[in-house]
Amino acid sequence: MIPVLNQATLLFPSKSANESFARTTAACFAAQLDPTLEEIGDIKTAVSEAVTNAIVHAYPAELGVVTLRLRVLEGSLLEIMVKDRGVGIPDVDRAREPLYTTGDDTRSGMGFTIMESFMDSLRVRSTPGKGTTVIMRKRISQKAGRRP
Amino acid sequence: MAISFSNSSGVLTARFTGEIDHQVARSMMLALDGQVARDTPRRLVVDMSEVTFMDSSGIAVLLRAWRRMTAAGGGMEVLAVPPQPFKVFHTAGLDKIIPMQG
Numbered sequence: 001m002i003p004v005l006n007q008a009t010l011l012f013p014s015k016s017a018n019e020s021f022a023r024t025t026a027a028c029f030a031a032q033l034d035p036t037l038e039e040i041g042d043i044k045t046a047v048s049e050a051v052t053n054a055i056v057h058a059y060p061a062e063l064g065v066v067t068l069r070l071r072v073l074e075g076s077l078l079e080i081m082v083k084d085r086g087v088g089i090p091d092v093d094r095a096r097e098p099l100y101t102t103g104d105d106t107r108s109g110m111g112f113t114i115m116e117s118f119m120d121s122l123r124v125r126s127t128p129g130k131g132t133t134v135i136m137r138k139r140i141s142q143k144a145g146r147r148p
Numbered sequence: 149m150a151i152s153f154s155n156s157s158g159v160l161t162a163r164f165t166g167e168i169d170h171q172v173a174r175s176m177m178l179a180l181d182g183q184v185a186r187d188t189p190r191r192l193v194v195d196m197s198e199v200t201f202m203d204s205s206g207i208a209v210l211l212r213a214w215r216r217m218t219a220a221g222g223g224m225e226v227l228a229v230p231p232q233p234f235k236v237f238h239t240a241g242l243d244k245i246i247p248m249q250g
Contacts, residue, residue, distance in 0.1 A: 016171040023201075041201075041232035048203040052170045098240075106173040108207040110240045117239045 006032065007071040013063045014055040014084070022068050022082075023047040029070040030078050033140040042118040043078065043138065049111040050082035050134045056103050058086025058132060076140045080119075081133065088128035096124065151179050153187075160189035165198040168233070173205040180213050190222050197228035206233060207240050214246050225249075 008029055012018045023044040030043050047068070054066045069081040089095045096116075101109035116122045119136040126132040149172040150165045162180060184192065192213060196202075210226065217224045226248035229237065234250045237243050 019169050019171055019203075020167060038231065038235075041235070044201060045203055045232065045236060048169055048201075052203065052205070056170065105212065106170060106177065106205055106208050108204045108211070108240065110204040110207055114204055114236060114239055118235075 002073040002075065002077065005072045005074060007069065009070075010068040011065055012068070014059045014066050014086075015063065016052075016055055018066070019048055019051050019055065022051040022066075026068065026070055026080060029072075030140070033072060033076055033078060035140045039138070039140055043080070046115045046118045046136055046138075047080060047082070049115050050080070050136070053111050053134075054082055054084040054086065054132070056107065057089075058084035060087065073137075076142055078138050078140055080136045080138075083131065083133045085131040088130055089124070089126040089132055090128050092124050092126050149176065151176060153183050155187050155189065158190040159193060160184065160187050160191070161193045161195060163195040163198065167200055168202040168206040168209065170203070170205045173209055176209050177212055180209070181216070184213070184216055188220070189217075192217050192222065192224040194224070194226045195228055196226060196230065196233060199230055199233055202233035202236055204236060204240065206236065207242055210237075210242065210246060 010025060026047040027040050027044050051066060058064060064084060064086050067083040071079040073079055094100055096112040098113045099109040101107045115136060119138045121137045123135045149168055152163045154161045214224050224246060226246055229248055229250045
């Protein structure tokens, strides 16, 4: 277990307006690690994908609760968890394939691919009828002179 | 997110401003569909210089416009793509399908 140095948890309804709120909050939380502009962009993009998945796919018929947990772990490691208690994903491996989507034509099927590419690691756990948990980690670069 | 259009000599320019995500993707698609249907341009140019954030929803928006333009025998290009949206396009391989430059 890597020691947790700081954390924040946010719960919000699965409304599309909260996509922007969630990614901006994640970027603000990550600021304590002094990320580069590219790293901030990566974090915002990955969070937007995970939260949009929860909003679009987990709760297709009614509003539900989305949990965003942000952690700073020892070693300049940012951990982001996005959790829902929605319908779940029957086949996680298939859902992670590029271009696979069960959404409408506003979804490209590239969400998980982008999360994997923009973060260092991605874990997805899902149980049909119980919900999905996505955990992503990214080590924030340590440039000479940026930290004591 | 806002879209403004200008049309000159059969070239329709769409300027995107702000953040592109799932919340605005549908309205962007409808705005692009409507303008292309009205103007029937031979070329669509998307100017992304004022885009401040984009997730994979932008892929779906541009792919739909590209399919529509190519089906009608027209062309499309995307200009002034900022680094963050460009990384999203590149990850999806969209920069190999639609001509674009940062």
